[in-house]
Amino acid sequence: MRKKLLLLLSLGWIFNYAHRMAIPPLIPIIKTELGINNAQAGLLMTSLLLPYALIQVPAGYLGDKLGRKKLVVISILGYSLASALIIFAKEYWELLSIRALYGIFAGLYYAPATALISDIYKGRKGSALGVFMVGPPIGSGIAPLIVVPIALALEWKYAFLVLSAMSAIIGITLLLSIKGELHEVEHAKLRIPKHVIRLSIMNFISMLAFFGMLTFLPDFFVNRGRSLEEASLYFSILSIVGIAGSLVGGTIYDRLKKKSLILSLGFNAFLSFLLAKTAMPIIMPILGLFFYSVGPIVTAYTAEQATNENKGSVMGFVNMMGFFGATLGPYLLGVLIDTLGYGEAFYFIPLMYMVALIIIGTQKKRISHT
Template identity: 25%
Template sequence: MNSSNDVTAGALAASQGKTWKVRYSVLLLIWLGWLFSFLDRMVMSVSLPFIGKDLNIDTTEQGLIISAFFIGYAAFQIPGGWLADKFGPRKVMSIAITWWSIFTSLTGFVLTLPFMLVIRFLFGVGEGCFPAASWKTISAYFPSKERGRATAIQSSVNTLGPALAVIVAAGIIGAFGWHTVFIALGIPGLLIAVTMYWYFRDNPKDHPAMSQQEIDELVADGANLTASQEAPTPFMKILTQPVLWQMAAIWFLFDITFWGFSSWLPSYLMKVREFSLAKTGVMAAIPFLCGTVGTLLGGYFSDKLKSQRKWLYVATSVISAGFLYMTYSVEDANSAVMFQCISSFFMFFAMAMFWGILMDHIPTKIMGRASGIVNFGGQMAGVVSPPIMGFLIQSSGGSYNSAFIFMIVALVASAAVTMTLKSDTRAQV
């Protein structure tokens, strides 16, 4: 951005002060959509022991239930991004939330493993279309100086969702059984989908509530609000961007740890640390709440220390891995939870850095397809991580030690790949 644009942006910021902007409402709705996407998927982690008992399936087969979701979720990351770039994120997000909410409720009626696998796959298809569309919307509505915080706020559901899920699921399962959890959680998503379709516009300049100052602020930041009139970037050109594959690899390795951590934490606390269901509901939530704080602080520092994002990711990932080791190696159960909390804080601080890096490296024009490719890499981790960890746990006679080592190695490897990124590299369109 040249100096005259810097002055313009500064003047706009000063004139707007702290007034509520359309982009904040957009982010709030996206946040709610993400929150229920995580609630709808993460209650499965608490429900698994009860589903396993009802359906008479072992931990490896329980891992397959989680994988069935991720197969659908991962498979539709790239198609969801393509649909968002072609038809606009407004329609894609509204239809996606409606779809997965229906299959969330249908999960509560399942009585056999094959039917469960089909339902969870189709549930994953709906959720898979949502992420790229949401990131494209954030990229379109937020100037670059705020995207780190915006994506961190959106990403806070990665931790808040599991935290609420274990509390909600534990309470409802204790009172009504696991079936009711899924049936009830499908309803709010339908309301969010309707509100999104009514309020959102694909292009900020078409939003009736956008002020001219907000539009000028985006233009001064370099946004092209007539991008829909340009020829689309060929998909093959997007695929040839090396930075895209570096980021997909980082996210794949990070998500091996994240999904292993999220999927098996409740079972670990109940089976190894011998917590009751009620205590698990509380103690499993605490590390994720710490992760929420880490995510929000990470987003703040992501915008403040943009040039140091890569190294902050590397440092916090390694620190998180160290505390994961201490989690399973300590004898005292309460100390284990404390170390989980510290590990979670640094893990999700790193996650906020990652999405700030991505927003800087990927232009809005291709954000749908590009972020879909990156998130595809991450969600493939969700396909392989839970069953591998289930196998490691089962093959070691119920010990979680090898599963923790698996997560630690993946997180350190993600830091190693991050070190290969060049700060000034940006995808070319």
């Protein structure tokens, strides 16, 4: 039962990311069709990430209070339906509104899912969360493989109907195959310890860099003379190799704890600097190993900063701060690209990783909770 739950939760997380990351490979098409600039294109990510961020703490607390599995099922079915509504969007503002609705339902997922996995796997939480956190690289990797062929053969909006049908099946399977709640919290508390603040600020900055790069990476390569198909391939390579990065990151965290986070942020700063300077595709698979290792490491590290009673709230708070950064990242990088061009704007990414490294590196050691 434990393995089945981890599999289904991981699949739900994969499609959570596939829906949100379906936009970046389609940006060249959407910009042409709607007549929007890079900053407006960045808002297509911001519009979902802001409500996603705002609902994180309530999602964590409600998961602890009402049932984590129950809230996860509501999230999957809700974000599937919301994303399918894109087929009806005709104006730019309509697309923004639907993406915001998607962000609300998608935001109900992370905190209850990660808190549930952490409690069930306990001492092996890093390895288990490493499996769960293959969601971002796999979801981001399969997104262009699904949506670009559909966009070129039919129309880009139909791609979201396909994704919605696939993710809805996962939600229904989770509802029917896992009976009841596997872990219940007797006295849920909405309490955020002070020592979590520095971790949250670090997550804000690293996610700002992460989502800024992901949003404009295909267009970055198109700007450097690559075709849309080739740019999408590089995007997928980053994410596919990131599967190994996620698995290894979680496993290494169980051994190195906080040191694994410092190493991961350092390599991301160095490799993203090389990408901005050279735009060499060979960097993508190497970067993928470290780019996606941050997620499971931060998640496992966060879980150890909380108690059973406030774990959902703490997971939600740290993720909320991260997605405030994710909300700002695409728009800010879009503005920098419009102002400075891709060459100079992409140097912003390694700078942010270095700042995040300094913040978490100077944090005093805290007693872990299990």
